[in-house]
Amino acid sequence: xxxxxxxxxxxxxxxxxxxxxxxxxxxxxxxxxxxxxxxxxxxxxxxxxxxxxxxxxxxxxxxxxxxxxxxxxxxxxxxxxxxxxxxxxxxxxxxxxxxxxxxxxxxxxxxxxxxxxxxxxxxxxxxxxxxxxxxxxxxxxxxxxxxxxxxxxxxxxxxxxxxxxxxxxxxxxxxxxxxxxx
Amino acid sequence: xxxxxxxxxxxxxxxxxxxxxxxxxxxxxxxxxxxxxxxxxxxxxxxxxxxxxxxxxxxxxxxxxxxxxxxxxxxxxxxxxxxxxxxxxxxxxxxxxxxxxxxxxxxxxxxxxxxxxxxxxxxxxxxxxxxxxxxxxxxxxxxxxxxxxxxxxxxxxxxxxxxxxxxxxxxxxxxxxxxxxxxxxxxxxxxxxxxxxxxxxxxxxxxxxxxxxxxxxxxxxxxxxxxxxxxxxxxxxxxxxxxxxxxxxxxxxxxxxxxxxxxxxxxxxxxxxxxxxxxxxxxxxxxxxxxxxxxxxxxxxxxxxxxxxxxxxxxxxxxxxxxxxxxxxxxxxxxxxxxx
Numbered sequence: 001x002x003x004x005x006x007x008x009x010x011x012x013x014x015x016x017x018x019x020x021x022x023x024x025x026x027x028x029x030x031x032x033x034x035x036x037x038x039x040x041x042x043x044x045x046x047x048x049x050x051x052x053x054x055x056x057x058x059x060x061x062x063x064x065x066x067x068x069x070x071x072x073x074x075x076x077x078x079x080x081x082x083x084x085x086x087x088x089x090x091x092x093x094x095x096x097x098x099x100x101x102x103x104x105x106x107x108x109x110x111x112x113x114x115x116x117x118x119x120x121x122x123x124x125x126x127x128x129x130x131x132x133x134x135x136x137x138x139x140x141x142x143x144x145x146x147x148x149x150x151x152x153x154x155x156x157x158x159x160x161x162x163x164x165x166x167x168x169x170x171x172x173x174x175x176x177x178x179x180x181x182x
Numbered sequence: 183x184x185x186x187x188x189x190x191x192x193x194x195x196x197x198x199x200x201x202x203x204x205x206x207x208x209x210x211x212x213x214x215x216x217x218x219x220x221x222x223x224x225x226x227x228x229x230x231x232x233x234x235x236x237x238x239x240x241x242x243x244x245x246x247x248x249x250x251x252x253x254x255x256x257x258x259x260x261x262x263x264x265x266x267x268x269x270x271x272x273x274x275x276x277x278x279x280x281x282x283x284x285x286x287x288x289x290x291x292x293x294x295x296x297x298x299x300x301x302x303x304x305x306x307x308x309x310x311x312x313x314x315x316x317x318x319x320x321x322x323x324x325x326x327x328x329x330x331x332x333x334x335x336x337x338x339x340x341x342x343x344x345x346x347x348x349x350x351x352x353x354x355x356x357x358x359x360x361x362x363x364x365x366x367x368x369x370x371x372x373x374x375x376x377x378x379x380x381x382x383x384x385x386x387x388x389x390x391x392x393x394x395x396x397x398x399x400x401x402x403x404x405x406x407x408x409x410x411x412x413x414x415x416x417x418x419x420x421x422x423x424x425x426x427x428x429x430x431x432x433x434x435x436x437x438x439x440x441x442x443x444x445x446x447x448x449x450x451x452x453x454x455x456x457x458x459x460x461x462x463x464x465x466x467x468x469x470x471x472x473x474x475x476x477x478x479x480x481x482x483x484x485x486x487x488x489x490x491x492x493x494x495x496x497x498x499x500x501x502x503x504x505x506x507x508x509x510x511x512x513x514x515x516x517x518x519x520x521x522x
Contacts, residue, residue, distance in 0.1 A: 050514070057515035070508040073501050080301055084491065087459040093331075096339050096463045096471075 204284075205229075205262075207238045207447035210469075213307045215454045215492070217294045219268045228257040237283035238447040238474075241266070270294070271307075284445040288312070288479070300497050305454055308487035311479040314441040315434075317373040319481040324366040332359045333366075336448065336463055336473050363477065368400045370481030371434060378430035383423060389415060444476045453490035460488040 022028065056062040205227035212220040223239050225232075231249070234242070241247075245264040252259045268274050271292040278290045289312035297304045325333055332340070332355065343352045372393055379389065396414045411427060412420045420427065449472045451462070462470040472486040 054511040054514050057511040063512070063515070066508050067512065070505050073505060077301060077501065080299060084302070084458055087489070091457065091459055091464065094460060094463050096336075096465055 204236070204238070204445050205232055208450060209239045209447060210450040210452065211292075211307065211309075212452045213294065213305070213454055215296075215305065217270050217296070219271065219274060219292075219294075219307075221266055221268055221274065223262075223264045225262045225264075226259055228254070228259045231260055231262065235283060236445075238285050238445045240277050240281040240283050284443065285447075287314075287440050287443045298494075300494065301501070302491040302493055304458075305490045305492070306487060307451060307453060308485050309449060309451075310483055310485040311474065313479050313481055313483050314444075314476070315370055315374040315437055315481045317370065317377050317481060318483075319366070319370040319373050321366055321478075321482060324369055325362055329359055329362055332356065333363060334461070334463075334473075334478070336471050339463060365397060367477060367480060368397045371438070372397050372400065373481065374437065375430050375434050378433040379426060382429055383426040386423065386426070388419065441476050441480055446476075447474050448472070449474050449486055451486070451488050453488050455490045455492040457488065457490050462486055462488065464488075 056066060205225040207226075208224045210222045210224070212222075214220070223237075223241050223245075225237070241264040245266040247262065247264045250261045250263070252261060271294045274292040278292070281290075290309060291312075292309045293307070295306045297306070321330060321333055340352075340356065343349075344356065346352075376389060376393060380386065392414055396410075399410050399414055415423075449462075451470045452468060453470070457464060457468045457470070460470045462472040464470045470488050474484075474486075478484040
């Protein structure tokens, strides 16, 4: 028994003393490092990003929850917009046409004209004298408004017509005045 | 003058509430997304400038006020414009509470709310006038949808319909509507009278089934003293309960007298973002109008409301991305399943 045990120990000691020598130990280290690096590089592939991003699809409870949330979002969208459309349809029956502008609601167009021509109430008499300049300013303003507007209602056409007549007349008056002065 | 006759005359007078001496008043609220309101009051009249006690809508020296005169064909009109920025509707409500003008009898409140609804944010602005009577009779209970439209329609719009094409049709419709409005208003008054009468004489439920016939009699026949009530209840019942009947009528009379003090004006509102709903009448620019007339708030609370919406672009984007993400995940999974 002792003999066998001694032999075994001697063999072990001899094996310990004669360690195997690695050929190209540095190369081996490099190749191991390269392999590790390649493995980590493999993890950055777009395919793996997608796998990670859509990993939830493999988890049943998460998949079901997200699917339910998606349908709820679509349903809510349809519900909200159909109810809004119904409201807007109803609103159309409550649309009215108005001719006056925002802050001018209490003024009629004739009053606006009057206000422009007669800046103060003191100048009101039964017979009036209107300076040509004021009248032309007024009509020019109306023409500008007319140009801004896309609609040409009968009243606006009338104003334009009046404007043209006045302009022609005032030019004629100016020509007469010139001729007289000469 | 007998009380009942007085009530009827008062009632008839309601139709002509807008007296010639009252200035034409338009109050315009420009509502901002943060709940602040720019309020402009424009008063126009050919008569003398009224005292603050005659103002239909309250304003004071803290407002920016401008006065102007406009020469007209017959008379010169004056126009008074008052503007003020209110940080919130509670400031408007404070002004209403301290109102000492012609409409101080009215209990008016303004409210603003903003509700986040993910894809949109809903803005709501309203002004409410509380009813004058104790009982509630809603116009919807008496008038149908078409009749309600005419009932609440601003006078200017009714006039233009009656002056335009199909004028005969609209005039006829207006006549029908006027009689229906009378029935509605008489229903409110009758309900109030019954309410008052039952408070004085609680056991007298005998009159309850006669309500409808009383309304019809009051609305359609010439009212002469006690004959209407005798026709409705019978001579014996009337003579037995004459004291209670007259006392209840006096109560209705005093409530109606208060209601008669209210003066007509027009309320306008401009909402932020896109207008989606209102019970008023909107023009193309989105400005909404309501006539503020006693007939609307005699027996029901009169709420003038408007709603607008703002689309939340970021919520649309988030929802879109989320839906695409989930669909992609599910598609990818089903493809993989098929491959394996």
